[in-house]
Amino acid sequence: MANSIITISREFGSGGRTIAKKVAEELEYAYYDKEIIEEVAQSTGYTPEYIAEAGEYSPTGNIFSYAFVGRDQSGISAADYLWIAQQKLILDIAKREPCVIVGRCADYILRDMEHVWNIFIHAPLEDRARRIVEKYGERDTSPEKRLRDKDKKRSVNYKYYTDQEWGKSQNYHLTLDSSRLGIDKCTDIITGLVH
Amino acid sequence: MANSIITISREFGSGGRTIAKKVAEELEYAYYDKEIIEEVAQSTGYTPEYIAEAGEYSPTGNIFSYAFVGRDQSGISAADYLWIAQQKLILDIAKREPCVIVGRCADYILRDMEHVWNIFIHAPLEDRARRIVEKYGERDTSPEKRLRDKDKKRSVNYKYYTDQEWGKSQNYHLTLDSSRLGIDKCTDIITGLVH
Numbered sequence: 001m002a003n004s005i006i007t008i009s010r011e012f013g014s015g016g017r018t019i020a021k022k023v024a025e026e027l028e029y030a031y032y033d034k035e036i037i038e039e040v041a042q043s044t045g046y047t048p049e050y051i052a053e054a055g056e057y058s059p060t061g062n063i064f065s066y067a068f069v070g071r072d073q074s075g076i077s078a079a080d081y082l083w084i085a086q087q088k089l090i091l092d093i094a095k096r097e098p099c100v101i102v103g104r105c106a107d108y109i110l111r112d113m114e115h116v117w118n119i120f121i122h123a124p125l126e127d128r129a130r131r132i133v134e135k136y137g138e139r140d141t142s143p144e145k146r147l148r149d150k151d152k153k154r155s156v157n158y159k160y161y162t163d164q165e166w167g168k169s170q171n172y173h174l175t176l177d178s179s180r181l182g183i184d185k186c187t188d189i190i191t192g193l194v195h
Numbered sequence: 196m197a198n199s200i201i202t203i204s205r206e207f208g209s210g211g212r213t214i215a216k217k218v219a220e221e222l223e224y225a226y227y228d229k230e231i232i233e234e235v236a237q238s239t240g241y242t243p244e245y246i247a248e249a250g251e252y253s254p255t256g257n258i259f260s261y262a263f264v265g266r267d268q269s270g271i272s273a274a275d276y277l278w279i280a281q282q283k284l285i286l287d288i289a290k291r292e293p294c295v296i297v298g299r300c301a302d303y304i305l306r307d308m309e310h311v312w313n314i315f316i317h318a319p320l321e322d323r324a325r326r327i328v329e330k331y332g333e334r335d336t337s338p339e340k341r342l343r344d345k346d347k348k349r350s351v352n353y354k355y356y357t358d359q360e361w362g363k364s365q366n367y368h369l370t371l372d373s374s375r376l377g378i379d380k381c382t383d384i385i386t387g388l389v390h
Binding site for chain 1: 206315362363364365367368371376380383384
């Protein structure tokens with residue numbers, strides 16, 4: 001039987017990553033988030049920082065994306081090359097073991113597999129602003145602007161690679177407002193899907 | 196303490212109404228769907244059929260919406276007049292008793308009230324097509340076209356009155372794919388919100 005896979009996409013500051021970790025712990029599933037970046041770094045030779053950055057920008061909007069063109073053999077952009085490597089890795093991971101995968105368009109990449117649950121976590125802007133200041137501290141730019149920029153990047157990147165709308169309910173089996181429901185209730189609902 | 200209210204918006208053919216009824220039964224909440232249309236008919240003098248129709252069209256897209264102008268005292272369109280009557284009724288209902296309200300932009304109308312849970316139910320087009328043929332029979336137009344027309348009307352009507360996107364996950368506390376989750380699991384997750 002195919003492995004159960006839970007993909008979690010999330011708005012920045014919604015606590016989606018915390019929920020994903022808790023779900024993985026409770027279900028005793030493997031957890032993939034930055035681990036994906038590290039594995040892609042190993043297989044491609046790019047730095048984890050560059051890969052993390054590329055994953056949040058759409059290639060069309062990223063002036064750096066062609067800076068490395070020619071490192072791969074096919075003449076495609078660095079960002080597209082990384083996308084292909086990441087896509088292959090996520091498909092491999094899904095065959096490897098039951099797991100929770102955070103972000104990286106995994107919902108779209110695994111769309112043809114059975115037993116995949118696609119979840120989106122969001123929360124109102126003001127709650128997310130409070131959360132990122134508590135977690136990452138104050139910055140020069142306001143937390144609201146930081147959130148809008150980050151959401152915009154994720155949304156454009158997702159659209160570029162999947163041709164779908166990020167956060168549109170129809171793309172997910174379940175979407176949750178983590179602010180209203182709370183972290184524990186979100187975790188319970190998600191773990192309840194595979195029980 | 197304010198009443199707990201569950202609003203359920205749904206794609207046509209997703210089984211959202213069936214889920215809403217089950218939730219109301221299990222929680223022993225009042226259930227409002229066509230009941231709203233009948234109460235608005237009583238208070239305004241319009242026929243239930245006209246009100247049902249108006250609730251699915253945006254006034255700008257409905258050539259009939261000005262046919263009755265002048266029946267109210269203010270010179271506003273019939274559709275806007277009905278919207279105001281419906282809005283007032285939904286606010287009254289919410290104060291009356293714990294309840295489940297299906298459609299009619301109730302999520303938006305009750306946005307400033309406490310203890311309101313906003314849910315959106317959707318399902319893939321092919322599953323909804325099968326469902327509406329089972330439920331309502333074949334028609335001259337294909338089930339896919341009937342679904343797209345109905346979704347479009349609901350979406351445009353919702354946008355006109357709320358200035359929000361119908362089905363956008365951020366507008367709801369919870370959205371569910373009823374096809375993947377099944378009617379009973381959806382019912383359990385929703386009743387679990389208020390337990």
